Amino acid sequence: MATIFDILNTLNNNNNSYNYSCKRQGLVNTIDIIPSIDVTMTKDMILVETELAGISKDDIEIDIKNSILTIKGEKKKNSFQQKLQLQQSKIDQEFEEDDDDELKAKNSQPLSKKLENKSNKDKVFISDRSFGKFKRQLDLSKVLYQLDLSSIKTKFENGLLTISINKKVDYSDSLKILIK
Numbered sequence: 001m002a003t004i005f006d007i008l009n010t011l012n013n014n015n016n017s018y019n020y021s022c023k024r025q026g027l028v029n030t031i032d033i034i035p036s037i038d039v040t041m042t043k044d045m046i047l048v049e050t051e052l053a054g055i056s057k058d059d060i061e062i063d064i065k066n067s068i069l070t071i072k073g074e075k076k077k078n079s080f081q082q083k084l085q086l087q088q089s090k091i092d093q094e095f096e097e098d099d100d101d102e103l104k105a106k107n108s109q110p111l112s113k114k115l116e117n118k119s120n121k122d123k124v125f126i127s128d129r130s131f132g133k134f135k136r137q138l139d140l141s142k143v144l145y146q147l148d149l150s151s152i153k154t155k156f157e158n159g160l161l162t163i164s165i166n167k168k169v170d171y172s173d174s175l176k177i178l179i180k
Contacts (some may be wrong), residue, residue, distance in 0.1 A: 011154075030046070030133075031132075031143065032075075032132025032134065034136070037049065037050045037051075041143070047163070047164050048162070050071055050136060050163075052075075052161050055073060055153050055159070056087060061073055062154065064149065068137050068141075069137065070137050071134075071135070071163075072134060072135040072136075073133070146167050147166070148166045148167065151166035152165050
């Protein structure tokens with residue numbers, strides 16, 4: 001029978017096989033975020049908890065294929081953050097254009113008025129949060145025979161995704177074969 005240590009060892013091996021490099025390095029199909037995960041096996045079930053703070057449940061996909069439980073999705077910037085980022089880039093472009101315009105000629109609006117308008121816009125001073133795609137996999141092949149896949153339940157509350165899979169009531173890790 002597989003132990004929780006077998007599961008965790010397989011989990012670590014699976015997740016280390018992916019290329020988790022940043023998109024900034026120019027790599028395609030990369031994983032930007034590696035969410036934290038806890039796996040607990042009790043006598044009745046296996047419980048998988050994944051921290052996915054700031055992610056909408058509509059942006060999360062869960063599936064089991066070839067004995068691999070996969071949790072994947074994308075953490076998107078909200079519209080306010082996208083608006084701020086767009087405004088900041090426009091302000092930066094306007095300042096660069098203003099420098100060029102001043103050298104060429106004065107346009108209809110005085111520079112002091114332009115600076116006043118720009119100072120009323122929001123600026124982002126610190127942005128430490130991560131956004132992008134995430135993926136975690138858990139190899140269930142060593143314990144799959146114990147699990148009742150029709151009993152899978154999920155719950156997503158306060159940024160914590162909980163997946164519970166009940167164990168079969170009557171299972172055996174061995175099979176006696178009769179010779180005829």
